[in-house]
Amino acid sequence: DVKVTQSSRYLVKRTGEKVFLECVQDMDHENMFWYRQDPGLGLRLIYFSYDVKMKEKGDIPEGYSVSREKKERFSLILESASTNQTSMYLCASSLSLQPQHFGDGTRLSIL
Amino acid sequence: DQQVKQNSPSLSVQEGRISILNCDYTNSMFDYFLWYKKYPAEGPTFLISISSIKDKNEDGRFTVFLNKSAKHLSLHIVPSQPGDSAVYFCAASANDGATNKLIFGTGTLLAVQP
16 A cells, blocks of 8 residues: 655644655655645645656745655745645655545644 | 636535535546545545546446536445545546646535434
């Protein structure tokens, strides 16, 4: 079974802090994704990567950056956290033309 | 602009009956559609998919129907079970090669009453 592991289930940070969310997958998937889930808005794509060191903006990239130095790891970075970035963050991975597999999410609160 | 819409935020069904979840899309370039199920405090799990070359795909109790002319798909669950209670998201993709970028709907909360 595919395993997508997100480093924290719950995280509380302060406004202005630099925040790192880590995601690791164990199935050699080339594609990795970061979403945020908010009530009434569904899942919205922040960034994705289709190869090591490659990244593409999703629908809501503002205020975020990503890093993919190794194939199995995809990091989401909040450069200067703000309260409107309080959300559930979900990481996913996939092979080409295959369904995405998700981690269990990180609930991030920015105070 | 919401390209994938789930207009029913919630649905309540009796155990043993049919659950029908609906999804509409606006982008005619979408050619692959998926349904995901999400329990609280867990990530979404893939349920079933359909390519635009088909109009129906079935997997056990789950069937997805696609009406391309109406830009509409639906997920049927028969018979519904209490364990099916979850949020269901539909998602769509335009085949852009390898990247599998998905657009998700806002979700429908299904409650199956015992």
